[in-house]
Amino acid sequence: MDIFPISLKLQQQPCLIVGGGHIAYRKAVLLHKAGALIHVIAPDIDANLLQLVEESQGQYIQALYPAQIQLNDYRLVIAATDDYAVNTQVFEDCEALKILVNSVDDPPHCRFMVPAIVDRSPLVISVASNGTSPVLSRQIRTQLETSIPHGMGKLAEFSGKWRAAVKAKISNPDERRVFWEDLYASPLKEQVFHDNLTEADSLIEQALAEWKTPKGEVYLVGAGPGDPELLTLKALRLMQQADVVIYDRLVSPAIMELCRRDATKIYVGKARSNHAVPQEGINALLVEYASKGQRVCRLKGGDPFIFGRGGEEIQELFAAGVPFQVVPGITAASGCSAYAGIPLTHRDYAQSVRFLTGHLKEGSPELPWDELVYQNQTLVLYMGLVGLEKICEKLIEHGQRPDMPVALISKGTTLEQKVLVGTLADIASKVEENHIQAPTLTIIGDVVSLREQLQWQD
Numbered sequence: 001m002d003i004f005p006i007s008l009k010l011q012q013q014p015c016l017i018v019g020g021g022h023i024a025y026r027k028a029v030l031l032h033k034a035g036a037l038i039h040v041i042a043p044d045i046d047a048n049l050l051q052l053v054e055e056s057q058g059q060y061i062q063a064l065y066p067a068q069i070q071l072n073d074y075r076l077v078i079a080a081t082d083d084y085a086v087n088t089q090v091f092e093d094c095e096a097l098k099i100l101v102n103s104v105d106d107p108p109h110c111r112f113m114v115p116a117i118v119d120r121s122p123l124v125i126s127v128a129s130n131g132t133s134p135v136l137s138r139q140i141r142t143q144l145e146t147s148i149p150h151g152m153g154k155l156a157e158f159s160g161k162w163r164a165a166v167k168a169k170i171s172n173p174d175e176r177r178v179f180w181e182d183l184y185a186s187p188l189k190e191q192v193f194h195d196n197l198t199e200a201d202s203l204i205e206q207a208l209a210e211w212k213t214p215k216g217e218v219y220l221v222g223a224g225p226g227d228p229e230l231l232t233l234k235a236l237r238l239m240q241q242a243d244v245v246i247y248d249r250l251v252s253p254a255i256m257e258l259c260r261r262d263a264t265k266i267y268v269g270k271a272r273s274n275h276a277v278p279q280e281g282i283n284a285l286l287v288e289y290a291s292k293g294q295r296v297c298r299l300k301g302g303d304p305f306i307f308g309r310g311g312e313e314i315q316e317l318f319a320a321g322v323p324f325q326v327v328p329g330i331t332a333a334s335g336c337s338a339y340a341g342i343p344l345t346h347r348d349y350a351q352s353v354r355f356l357t358g359h360l361k362e363g364s365p366e367l368p369w370d371e372l373v374y375q376n377q378t379l380v381l382y383m384g385l386v387g388l389e390k391i392c393e394k395l396i397e398h399g400q401r402p403d404m405p406v407a408l409i410s411k412g413t414t415l416e417q418k419v420l421v422g423t424l425a426d427i428a429s430k431v432e433e434n435h436i437q438a439p440t441l442t443i444i445g446d447v448v449s450l451r452e453q454l455q456w457q458d
């Protein structure tokens with residue numbers, strides 16, 4: 001992050017604008033809204049700007065910068081002339097004195113930038129791009145404008161009024177957050193939006209009177225195969241409300257970004273031969289945090305019930321009496337097949353589909369081979385890269401066609417997705433020739449041939 005966003009309180013604070021034209025006026029409007037005392041230095045001044053200066057009880061200095069100006073007198077300075085040299089001079093003078101300075105539309109000469117804002121005072125949302133794209137910031141602002149109800153400002157004001165009372169009643173900050181979150185999810189919000197403040201006051205009084213320390217809980221959440229847009233709405237909601245997130249190697253950084261920012265995040269990822277935290281350790285962590293009253297999000301790649309040991313984890317929670325909920329995710333088979341253009345079933349090619357683990361036990365996969373060589377069946381192999389050669393050999397040995405198509409999908413649904421297509425006879429050697437990155441999923445079946453027509457992603 002190249003900038004540090006802050007919100008400045010400028011009521012009654014002297015701020016200087018250098019320049020008296022239209023650009024200066026635009027900046028003055030915002031400063032005026034924030035209650036600043038607007039001082040302007042310029043040889044001439046726009047009539048509207050002069051009015052703002054007078055309304056704000058600031059001062060107009062009719063002169064060329066830097067005449068008579070003591071920069072130290074101002075909280076911040078905006079250089080808004082149409083003369084690059086003057087703006088640069090203002091910037092350099094302010095820098096020397098360490099005064100916050102903005103040179104309009106000239107990012108290299110800005111110590112602070114003015115973001116695009118959505119004003120729901122006292123709630124103010126700002127969007128900044130570090131001077132790279134004001135247009136993009138404004139577009140995002142417009143999106144926010146349309147999605148954030150105007151009542152949000154009232155809700156913020158209402159919350160401010162009750163903040164001290166809530167703090168007095170609920171001293172633990174984590175608990176307080178839960179209180180507010182529950183409240184914002186309750187009918188109170190609508191009452192405030194509709195200005196029914198008496199009703200809202202009695203709702204919050206009642207909620208405070210009935211408040212009990214919440215019990216911890218575990219959310220076992222499937223995060224999907226990689227693309228963050230494949231998260232479910234429920235997954236996202238729980239990720240954003242959990243106090244602790246315990247996550248695996250398969251959960252991408254882009255998805256972790258969507259978790260609550262101040263949640264404790266614990267990595268328990270497992271690479272194939274390198275168990276970062278053993279399963280018993282993970283189970284113990286879940287129980288430990290939930291028992292302390294925390295809301296724990298156990299975030300797993302794909303779907304937690306498909307080769308995800310989700311069942312084992314919640315058995316442990318059940319035994320320990322910890323409440324839990326399970327949120328399914330898009331499993332790798334669905335995600336990868338969709339993004340590779342390979343339908344898992346198709347009336348002409350496959351009437352059934354089987355998910356298998358290619359995980360090796362003592363160096364050899366243990367699978368019901370005779371059932372895997374049926375025609376019109378798609379096989380999806382999880383965790384099978386190491387055993388792939390053996391698996392292909394075994395399938396051929398048990399009667400499958402050597403030219404049965406096979407697709408290997410690496411990092412499916414992510415921007416780095418790669419798909420390698422071959423047959424049972426040659427896919428293993430193709431894998432050796434190509435550098436394939438984990439995780440990989442293998443699809444075996446005639447449906448793979450449809451990719452030629454249906455691939456839409458690569």
Ligand code: SAH
Pocket residue numbers: 225226250300301302303304305306307308330331332333336381382383384409410411412413414439440441442
């Ligand atoms: N619960 C997960 C699977 C966990 S097992 C799910 O439902 O998807 C881990 C295996 O899943 C990996 O070895 C790989 O075979 C597969 N996998 C998960 N995400 C993948 C992805 N984005 N691309 C390819 N394979 C993936």
